[in-house]
Amino acid sequence: MVWPEKNALSLDASEKQSIGAGVFRLCDGCGQTLDAAALAAAFEVCPECGQHHRLSAEGWRRLMLDGGELSAWDAHLMPGDPLRFSDGKGYKDRVRAAQRKSGSDEAVEIGRGRIAGRAIGYGAFVFDFMGGSMGSVVGEKIARLFERAGEEELPVVLLSASGGARMQEGILSLMQMAKCVAALERFRKKRLPFVSVLRHPTTGGVAASFAFLGDVNIAEPKALIGFAGPRVIENTIRQTLPQGFQRAEFLLDHGMVDAILSRREMKEHIAALLGHLADGARRRA
Amino acid sequence: MAAVILPFERPVAELIDKVRKLRALAASDPRFEPELARLEEKTNRLARELFADLSAIQKVQLSRHANRPYTLDYVKRLFTDWVELKGDRRYAEDAAVIGGLAKFHGRSVVVIGHQKGRGTKENLKRNFGMPHPEGYRKAIRLYEMADRFGLPILTFIDTPGAYPGIGAEERGQSEAIGAALGAMARASVPIVATIIGEGGSGGALALGVANRVLVMEFACYSVITPEGCAAILWKDGSRADEAAAQLKITAPDLLQLGVVDAIVEEPTGGAHQDHDDAAVRLDRALWSTLTSLDELRDEELVEDRYRRFRALGAYLA
Numbered sequence: 001m002v003w004p005e006k007n008a009l010s011l012d013a014s015e016k017q018s019i020g021a022g023v024f025r026l027c028d029g030c031g032q033t034l035d036a037a038a039l040a041a042a043f044e045v046c047p048e049c050g051q052h053h054r055l056s057a058e059g060w061r062r063l064m065l066d067g068g069e070l071s072a073w074d075a076h077l078m079p080g081d082p083l084r085f086s087d088g089k090g091y092k093d094r095v096r097a098a099q100r101k102s103g104s105d106e107a108v109e110i111g112r113g114r115i116a117g118r119a120i121g122y123g124a125f126v127f128d129f130m131g132g133s134m135g136s137v138v139g140e141k142i143a144r145l146f147e148r149a150g151e152e153e154l155p156v157v158l159l160s161a162s163g164g165a166r167m168q169e170g171i172l173s174l175m176q177m178a179k180c181v182a183a184l185e186r187f188r189k190k191r192l193p194f195v196s197v198l199r200h201p202t203t204g205g206v207a208a209s210f211a212f213l214g215d216v217n218i219a220e221p222k223a224l225i226g227f228a229g230p231r232v233i234e235n236t237i238r239q240t241l242p243q244g245f246q247r248a249e250f251l252l253d254h255g256m257v258d259a260i261l262s263r264r265e266m267k268e269h270i271a272a273l274l275g276h277l278a279d280g281a282r283r284r285a
Numbered sequence: 286m287a288a289v290i291l292p293f294e295r296p297v298a299e300l301i302d303k304v305r306k307l308r309a310l311a312a313s314d315p316r317f318e319p320e321l322a323r324l325e326e327k328t329n330r331l332a333r334e335l336f337a338d339l340s341a342i343q344k345v346q347l348s349r350h351a352n353r354p355y356t357l358d359y360v361k362r363l364f365t366d367w368v369e370l371k372g373d374r375r376y377a378e379d380a381a382v383i384g385g386l387a388k389f390h391g392r393s394v395v396v397i398g399h400q401k402g403r404g405t406k407e408n409l410k411r412n413f414g415m416p417h418p419e420g421y422r423k424a425i426r427l428y429e430m431a432d433r434f435g436l437p438i439l440t441f442i443d444t445p446g447a448y449p450g451i452g453a454e455e456r457g458q459s460e461a462i463g464a465a466l467g468a469m470a471r472a473s474v475p476i477v478a479t480i481i482g483e484g485g486s487g488g489a490l491a492l493g494v495a496n497r498v499l500v501m502e503f504a505c506y507s508v509i510t511p512e513g514c515a516a517i518l519w520k521d522g523s524r525a526d527e528a529a530a531q532l533k534i535t536a537p538d539l540l541q542l543g544v545v546d547a548i549v550e551e552p553t554g555g556a557h558q559d560h561d562d563a564a565v566r567l568d569r570a571l572w573s574t575l576t577s578l579d580e581l582r583d584e585e586l587v588e589d590r591y592r593r594f595r596a597l598g599a600y601l602a
């Protein structure tokens with residue numbers, strides 16, 4: 001039994017209680033006061049300015065999958081503590097706190113779902129769980145996603161949002177990059193499509209492994225996407241970074257992604273893509 | 286090469302220097318030989334004692350030692366018929382990664398390694414061993430060439446990490462590293478990687494998806510620098526020693542975690558004290574490792590590599 005931490009249900013800084021009028025929220029983009037329920041119903045996209053706020057794992061399921069239904073794979077995998085890592089607080093405690101905060105057992109969920117009737121292997125990072133960091137469980141689940149989707153001949157749609165490797169699992173978290181890409185290479189041999197969606201933010205070890213290796217790469221508007229974090233770069237080159245650096249639009253300009261899609265059009269667009277890619281396979285077979 | 290001496294290695298370094306001088310004398314006058322033998326024995330004993338107790342951060346310092354043999358120092362000593370190959374065919378030549386063809390015990394191989402520089406001028410050229418995307422794309426080109434022509438791949442890992450800069454991001458540092466991991470994973474030839482110095486994160490791993498991974502005794506391999514880790518955890522880069530210990534990045538740690546397959550012992554006082562001896566030791570380990578893969582063919586090598594990395598990780602099921 002996990003008891004909620006004190007204040008665990010406290011609201012985002014931008015949330016404000018207004019007596020007798022329900023919950024309102026301020027948009028991070030335009031600063032407008034928005035009805036929280038309406039914002040949630042719009043999958044956290046501001047109706048005024050189009051700003052994309054963070055969407056929960058459940059929200060992503062509802063947005064992307066028919067009926068919001070995912071039959072989860074390997075949800076039982078739990079993190080170990082191979083280094084007995086402690087930064088003052090032990091890694092195990094950090095994991096428990098992350099589980100309470102995010103309502104998820106780990107930083108990615110995988111399984112089988114449908115997009116516009118087509119069965120897919122689906123994966124989505126849970127950024128609220130330790131910044132979507134990739135440790136052994138995340139690496140294992142992504143490897144299993146590619147393996148099982150390969151066996152069941154399903155295309156894979158994987159939605160990344162991650163600060164990178166999970167420091168608390170040290171070198172083993174680095175090894176997950178190789179593991180996931182090796183699994184992806186096998187999957188690719190079966191000529192099944194991989195659509196990679198880069199959400200805000202996708203950096204470090206997730207960016208530098210499978211996230212850019214999609215047959216099609218799609219980014220969310222204004223998402224921060226890159227190898228090194230902006231602060232690391234600033235400290236290295238000792239100059240201020242240009243406006244819009246490492247944002248989705250910058251990546252599109254530099255040829256790194258195929259499209260920037262808002263949440264309103266994401267599912268339909270991916271369904272169309274998968275349709276095209278499957279058509280070739282059908283004709284060859 | 287100007288001798289750099291770290292504070293903790295000074296007693297050993299000074300003795301090694303005396304041994305060197307005495308050896309020169311003994312070469313022309315055999316009367317010095319008993320004294321030389323005594324001094325050598327003493328030096329080895331002291332070095333063993335001192336180096337057995339090194340902390341993780343001290344090993345990190347050794348792995349970055351300015352006098353340490355770099356990839357080209359090993360290339361010179363391990364291989365013959367070296368032909369360097371340059372460029373990524375897309376944008377530029379990146380001197381932080383070197384590659385080429387060579388003979389190893391009479392067998393042609395593809396060699397790829399990070400390359401640090403000695404002195405300011407060469408370090409600028411080599412960017413302190415921190416590759417841009419072009420370095421990884423050159424590596425990919427050579428992995429694919431090795432695959433096409435059935436040549437084993439030997440890599441040498443020695444980088445603080447992939448370069449974090451504006452141009453590197455503009456030209457797809459992430460994609461370049463990810464694609465390098467993929468090219469290594471699918472190559473149907475034997476791959477042996479050796480961590481010879483600093484194994485810095487994804488920038489190191491892009492040369493590390495091998496059938497077997499060796500590590501020099503005082504090399505390190507980490508997901509983040511101890512300084513970077515301390516800065517994130519405690520907003521205090523000076524606590525790098527604690528971070529280094531927590532991260533388990535020394536050769537014995539890596540062996541225990543299954544991340545490397547064998548440790549190559551270094552000469553007395555570390556590889557930087559005797560490049561020739563370090564190369565002889567690595568030669569032996571590398572050759573026996575490479576020949577141990579002889580029974581595996583094409584797809585078996587891909588499968589062997591897959592299983593190796595597939596098994597890495599610690600979770601509760």
Ligand SMILES: [Zn+2]
Pocket residue numbers: 027028029030031032046047048049050051
């Ligand atoms: Zn707005």
